[in-house]
Amino acid sequence: METQDPAVVEAVKASGESTLEKATAKAKEAFDQFMNVSLNIAVTGNTGSGKSSFVNALRGLNDDDDGAALTGVTETTIEPNMYEHPAMPNVKIWDLPGIGSPNFKANKYLKDVKFKTYDFFIILTSARFTENDIMLAKEIKKLKKNFYFVRSKIDNDISAEKRKQPFDEQRVLDTIKQDCQKNLKTLGKPNVFLISSTDSNKYEFENLLNALFEELPELKQSALLQACPVCSAACLEKKIKMFERMSWAVSLASAGIAVIPVPGLSAACDLAIVVLFLTRCYFAFGLDEKSLTRLSEKVNKPHLKDMAKSKFVIAIREKALTRIQVSAAIATIGTVEYFLSLLPGLGSAAAAGISFATTKYLLTEGLNDLAKTAREIQKEAGLENVFK
Structure with missing residues (x-):
């Protein structure tokens, strides 16, 4: 040299x-x-929990943008739908059907949605987590993959509680999280992330991303960090x-x-x-x-x-x-x-x-x-x- x-x-x-x-x-x-490292993120949960909006938020899109995942008040996802990140086609986010819906029964859900495809699962709800959610988490744990509980539409909860006096936003958030964790007590005390898909700058959206990042292999970390919204x-x-x-x-x-x-x-x-x-x-x-x-x-x-x-x-x-x-x-x-x-x-x-x-x-x-x-x-x- x-x-x-x-x-x-x-x-x-x-x-x-x-x-x-x-x-x-x-x-x-x-x-x-x-x-080019691939990253496949699965988003699942109850019908109407806001899965599609969350998929769009991860992709940096509004619900009405071209190419956004379809949202609605009924079950709009009837089969696993894959959405590429707009700027990183190697990052794929999967909008999965709601567990326990007529099209996907809980007892064979993982097989039907091709479990091995995904790097980790996001289990989403806009209310309480159900027995189906708990069952799904236990099955994912058996198969040695990570899962994360996310309580969505927190902005709606805050707006509703503001009409009550006295209003304390942190108290409302703490109450929601404690209720979710109580409902998941058979799993110990798993972390629950409170998020708003319409505003990733508020609540615990970034805390969720940090948790995902810390538990991924190094190469997958770089894919997530490149793709996630600022x-x-x-x-x-x-x-x-x-x-x-x-x-x-x-x-x-x-x-x-x-x-x-x-x-x-x-x-x-x-x-x-x-x-x-x-x-x-x-x-x-x-x-x-x-x-x-x-x-x-x-x-x-x-x-x-x-x-x-x-x-x-x-x-x-x-x-x-x-x-x-x-x-x-x-x-x-x-x-x-x-x-x-x-x-x-x-x-x-x-x-x-x-x-x-x-x-x-x-x-x-x-x-x-x-x-x-x-x-x-x-x-x-x-x-x-x-x-x-």
Whole structure:
């Protein structure tokens, strides 16, 4: 490695490998897993418990958005329905039929919904948990998979209780949780998360996400964190740190490509990786137009939609695909040239082959730009101190 750039040498050492070739292979594998690891989330519960709305909330969608899970006052789910995350097709959320409904009897529910498909189960109710819910939890436990009890529509409960005097929101929440846990006493004292699918910034939506995150394998953790909505400033910071940690893989993969003696390959492939990585950041940080619209409506601040005007946000919004796909197709000549034009003086270097240092610089600039924009929006939304 004596003839290599000192920065590349240092990066190879930091990877724990002895050669650039081995370090690059490790980096490519890490990056591919980071971008493509599958995650299958099952959402089940009583008819009318709000499963479909919860599925939409996890996907960062309103119930009336295109592609949203169908909601209604009757049993709208008659068979397992799979919904891809809008920006991460490797994350799939399954809206399962209500257990005990005429179409799915409790005693054969797990077999009918193909139990082995899912990484974990969310058992949802908008009232009390039933014997069917308890039976389902016991069966899931026998099969060594995780389950989580979620009490939905908490915003409706709070609105109803506000008409009573004296009103104490925390007392109402404590009473609901204690009632749920009492109803589940045969399972010990399981945690119950109180959430509103229409407002993931309130109640225990983020606490639920944190619990899911902590009990998943590391690779699955990254998929959940990339896909979940930005619930607070703390959630955003966790996302930013994750992408910062992964940036080494992008840079090392770039360094490896740069040594391949094929004219034009370095410029195309390096930027394909960088654009893919930064586009994933853009969606994960909630900078896409749908996420910003949803946030602005929640906090009643329409101008939030106009705050995402930084150079990298504009580059991604105007030049990158609206749906992320792991494909070299995103590295069109127009996209490559546009991204290079953001950093004066780097165009000629890229034409000859982007070096590790150039790619790392572009990556760092892009990540910092997107993170700064997302932080400013969260602060303006008044969420910078939520859940800290």
